[in-house]
Amino acid sequence: MSNLEDLYREIILDHYRSPRNRGELPTPPAHQVEGFNPLCGDEITVYIDVSDGVLQDIKIAGHGCSISQSSASLMSAAVKGKPVSDVHATIDSFKRLMTVHESQLDDQVEPEPVDLRKLGELAALQGVVKFPVRIKCATLAWNTLTQGLSELNA
Amino acid sequence: MSSYDAQRVRADVPLLRRVIDGHPITYLDSASTALTPRPVIEAMSRYYETRHANVHRGVYTTAEEATASYEGARVAAGVFINARHPAQEIVFTKNTTESFNLLAKSWGRANLTSSDAIVLSEMEHHANLIPWFQLRDEIGFSIRFLPVGEDFRLDLGPLDQLLAGAKLLSVSAMSNVLGTINPVATLSAAAHAAGALIAVDAAQSVAHGVTDVQETDVDFLCFSAHKMMGPTGIGVFYAKRDIIANMPPFLGGGGMIADVRLDGYTPATGVERFEAGTPMIAEAVGLHAALRYLDNLGMSAIAEHERALTADALGRLRERFDGRVRVIGPADVHLRGGVLSLDVAGVHPHDVAQVLDQHGVCVRPGHHCAKPLMRRFDLPATARASFGAYSLTTDTDVLLDGLDHVLELFG
Numbered sequence: 001m002s003n004l005e006d007l008y009r010e011i012i013l014d015h016y017r018s019p020r021n022r023g024e025l026p027t028p029p030a031h032q033v034e035g036f037n038p039l040c041g042d043e044i045t046v047y048i049d050v051s052d053g054v055l056q057d058i059k060i061a062g063h064g065c066s067i068s069q070s071s072a073s074l075m076s077a078a079v080k081g082k083p084v085s086d087v088h089a090t091i092d093s094f095k096r097l098m099t100v101h102e103s104q105l106d107d108q109v110e111p112e113p114v115d116l117r118k119l120g121e122l123a124a125l126q127g128v129v130k131f132p133v134r135i136k137c138a139t140l141a142w143n144t145l146t147q148g149l150s151e152l153n154a
Numbered sequence: 155m156s157s158y159d160a161q162r163v164r165a166d167v168p169l170l171r172r173v174i175d176g177h178p179i180t181y182l183d184s185a186s187t188a189l190t191p192r193p194v195i196e197a198m199s200r201y202y203e204t205r206h207a208n209v210h211r212g213v214y215t216t217a218e219e220a221t222a223s224y225e226g227a228r229v230a231a232g233v234f235i236n237a238r239h240p241a242q243e244i245v246f247t248k249n250t251t252e253s254f255n256l257l258a259k260s261w262g263r264a265n266l267t268s269s270d271a272i273v274l275s276e277m278e279h280h281a282n283l284i285p286w287f288q289l290r291d292e293i294g295f296s297i298r299f300l301p302v303g304e305d306f307r308l309d310l311g312p313l314d315q316l317l318a319g320a321k322l323l324s325v326s327a328m329s330n331v332l333g334t335i336n337p338v339a340t341l342s343a344a345a346h347a348a349g350a351l352i353a354v355d356a357a358q359s360v361a362h363g364v365t366d367v368q369e370t371d372v373d374f375l376c377f378s379a380h381k382m383m384g385p386t387g388i389g390v391f392y393a394k395r396d397i398i399a400n401m402p403p404f405l406g407g408g409g410m411i412a413d414v415r416l417d418g419y420t421p422a423t424g425v426e427r428f429e430a431g432t433p434m435i436a437e438a439v440g441l442h443a444a445l446r447y448l449d450n451l452g453m454s455a456i457a458e459h460e461r462a463l464t465a466d467a468l469g470r471l472r473e474r475f476d477g478r479v480r481v482i483g484p485a486d487v488h489l490r491g492g493v494l495s496l497d498v499a500g501v502h503p504h505d506v507a508q509v510l511d512q513h514g515v516c517v518r519p520g521h522h523c524a525k526p527l528m529r530r531f532d533l534p535a536t537a538r539a540s541f542g543a544y545s546l547t548t549d550t551d552v553l554l555d556g557l558d559h560v561l562e563l564f565g
């Protein structure tokens with residue numbers, strides 16, 4: 001079993017206690033998407049404002065556990081003001097970070113390398129993969145953002 | 155409390171010897187599923203080792219023994235809930251959920267039309283909601299809801315009004331979220347006075363006190379073996395003989411027929427009409443052993459033991475955490491069972507359960523398959539600790555220390 005400290009890093013607790021980009025954006029012009037984790041009842045609403053190929057603004061509403069809330073907060077900080085192509089790249093590397101291969105759980109094979117430096121603060125969430133039931137919490141905001149971007153064809 | 159020996163029950167449950175990451179397991183999730191005592195495990199092994207055969211078909215010795223074991227379990231299940239005609243009023247299903255599907259899709263489809271109404275309550279498990287929603291969407295009757303008050307109890311004020319013209323009242327005997335024990339006899343009398351039948355979800359209540367379908371005059375009762383120290387994979391559906399006799403079959407296939415021709419079939423007349431295919435024989439044997447085990451302990455003694463544990467836990471939670479840990483449910487132990495839904499101020503239940511896991515404590519975070527009830531109290535989820543026949547106050551000690559750690563980490 002893994003240590004709680006792997007899961008509840010200081011950065012995560014900080015983003016949980018004081019979440020960034022919390023709130024709503026007027027729709028329109030912003031676009032609103034909702035995500036649910038039926039297992040634990042977490043609900044999240046992501047507001048995004050995309051124009052000129054840039055994710056101009058993002059706000060997060062809803063409720064959830066420390067992992068889903070901090071992941072949403074960290075995500076918002078990482079993607080706000082970024083070109084949509086960069087946002088997609090960040091989503092991809094984050095999802096790769098969250099992918100557990102069975103062999104990896106057995107500690108036999110080294111995880112597929114993800115450039116942790118490029119992920120910045122997001123790397124704090126890597127401990128989550130050691131707690132497989134929590135991965136869904138960590139990816140909720142990201143899947144919701146992905147859905148929003150695809151609804152906008154962005 | 156004095157003659158009841160929870161330590162001995164504990165010694166019978168092999169799983170309670172597990173050590174999780176250096177911590178002896180503290181199992182506080184009996185409301186999800188109760189742990190299995192050795193006599194149940196052994197009865198099932200013995201069945202497989204000595205008499206396993208298909209039932210109701212063979213004429214050879216083991217086949218007859220298997221049939222006798224299976225039918226013996228049916229009678230035992232009926233006797234356990236004091237059914238008047240045990241052999242004719244008990245159907246084996248997969249679990250409580252399947253029992254409610256049987257009720258809705260057999261009795262419901264045959265008896266409800268678009269102009270009818272049924273009454274459920276706001277504290278129902280999804281098992282007693284979804285089958286009715288599905289049937290309603292198909293044939294279009296109305297569903298009324300008995301409200302839950304701020305005191306976490308059913309509000310009986312509007313009961314008679316809701317029952318006027320209704321054909322069925324279907325409610326749980328004990329809430330799996332609030333722990334509230336509902337007044338089944340009162341509800342039953344009110345339903346019958348209004349000309350309605352009553353169905354009871356006994357999934358939680360059946361392992362924690364006496365169930366008597368005659369005394370409470372209940373028409374239908376549903377429960378699962380796995381919540382009463384029996385195996386998974388088998389549940390019980392009870393219906394009064396006069397009612398079950400007129401219910402059409404549920405699932406179709408082998409074992410449920412009197413005759414089959416190329417142009418159709420005639421269903422069997424007995425309860426086997428509802429048991430299509432090879433049934434869960436070993437599980438029935440396991441359930442029978444669990445019923446015997448519970449009978450030996452005494453249902454009243456178990457209820458008293460758990461009431462003492464609950465009173466102790468409620469008192470200590472109040473003293474130690476002074477409002478920072480709230481219990482969502484009645485405070486009076488005579489109105490509730492040993493289900494403690496915890497709301498830890500500022501900490502999500504998922505995180506509560508995760509930290510408790512580090513102490514070897516098993517509690518359940520989530521909405522407990524009762525989303526309308528969670529909405530009613532504006533809670534996304536709770537962390538639920540629940541007691542069983544083997545629980546001790548030392549389990550509560552570990553839980554409280556774990557909660558200290560939760561508050562320290564997130565407070």
Ligand SMILES: Cc1ncc(COP(=O)(O)O)c(C=O)c1O
Nearest residue numbers: 249250251279281330357358378
């Ligand atoms: C009150 C209540 N009803 C129904 C059920 C469903 O039981 P099962 O999952 O065994 O069908 C449960 C247990 O989860 C319950 O607590």
